[in-house]
Amino acid sequence: MTEKLRTIIVEDEELARNLMKNFLSDIESIEIIAECENGFEGVKMINELKPDLVFLDIQMPKITGFEMLELLEHKPQIIFATAYDQYALKAFEYNAADYLLKPYSKDRLVEAVAKVEERMQTEGRESDVAEKVSDFPREGYLDRVVVKDRHKIHIAPVDAIRYIESMDDYVMIYTTEGRWMKQKTMKYFETSLNPNDFVRIHRSYIVKVNEISEIQQYEKESYVVILHDKTKLKVSKTGYKNLKDILNF
The missing domain is CATH 3.40.50.2300 (Response regulator)
Known part of the structure; x- marks a missing residue:
């Protein structure tokens, strides 16, 4: 060479x-x-x-x-x-x-x-x-997520994540400090975050359980979760079942 x-x-x-x-x-x-x-x-x-x-x-x-x-x-x-x-x-x-x-x-x-x-x-x-x-699948659950925003690198503790939204080949991670995009799949986060703390409520959303203020029905078998800051996120049928399992209702 x-x-x-x-x-x-x-x-x-x-x-x-x-x-x-x-x-x-x-x-x-x-x-x-x-x-x-x-x-x-x-x-x-x-x-x-x-x-x-x-x-x-x-x-x-x-x-x-x-x-x-x-x-x-x-x-x-x-x-x-x-x-x-x-x-x-x-x-x-x-x-x-x-x-x-x-x-x-x-x-x-x-x-x-x-x-x-x-x-x-x-x-x-x-x-x-x-x-x-x-x-590649992880050993153990994530405790932080590293993201790049233009020329800055942020280290977001998992405790600071409020919810994650799917955006094609990327996800938007909403935290208490701001929101950042990362090239990862929803499947990655679904398997990498502790299922006691995070729940997949829709193909587009994973939510931190402690961020959920209430679950509202707006049509027959159609629900939304309302977060503490009043953000509303759609819940799918499978997501509703996941919520029932983790919240025991």
Whole structure:
């Protein structure tokens, strides 16, 4: 491969970044175009500079490597690098090009780059890791949602979510702090939010149970829920059954 791989390192530890840069400096096919010490910087630089390859730490302050991937518009090849081996299986299920377990050797890093080059020759430069992260079932329930609004990244605690509305390939998340759009499915949130706290009332709505003030009938077998701020949301037949089950009426 004659064309160099434009590469970004996203790693919060300076020592780990310097070691990786040192190892990569001897690999002719690599051109390091940026280094980032957290996921916020990573999202900005990856979307702006559109690298071919990203070395990505998973456990970082602010947002994790997995959460960072959800916010990318550009889809580079990903090599995860982390000290925690419990993420290895998940990394491969997400279709990462490779996974480096710290501390790793220079030979192991060279091998990972060779894997990326081989993959690019057969599959092209874009990767589907970000989509895999979005579609993959979670372990446990969500405790926060990371969203991007123009150039800002917001971390919304699940406790702050009031309801979620379907918008084709996106959802609108209404919180106590504002509303944000995210490229996720309603099915994802239905399975990722604690069913004791959130209920699917309609194909278009998931509502936090504690936000419901009352349920009103407006036609035969047609209902709406009214939230504490007077917002009215339609309830489907299945949604009404879900409400009866969780509210015991």
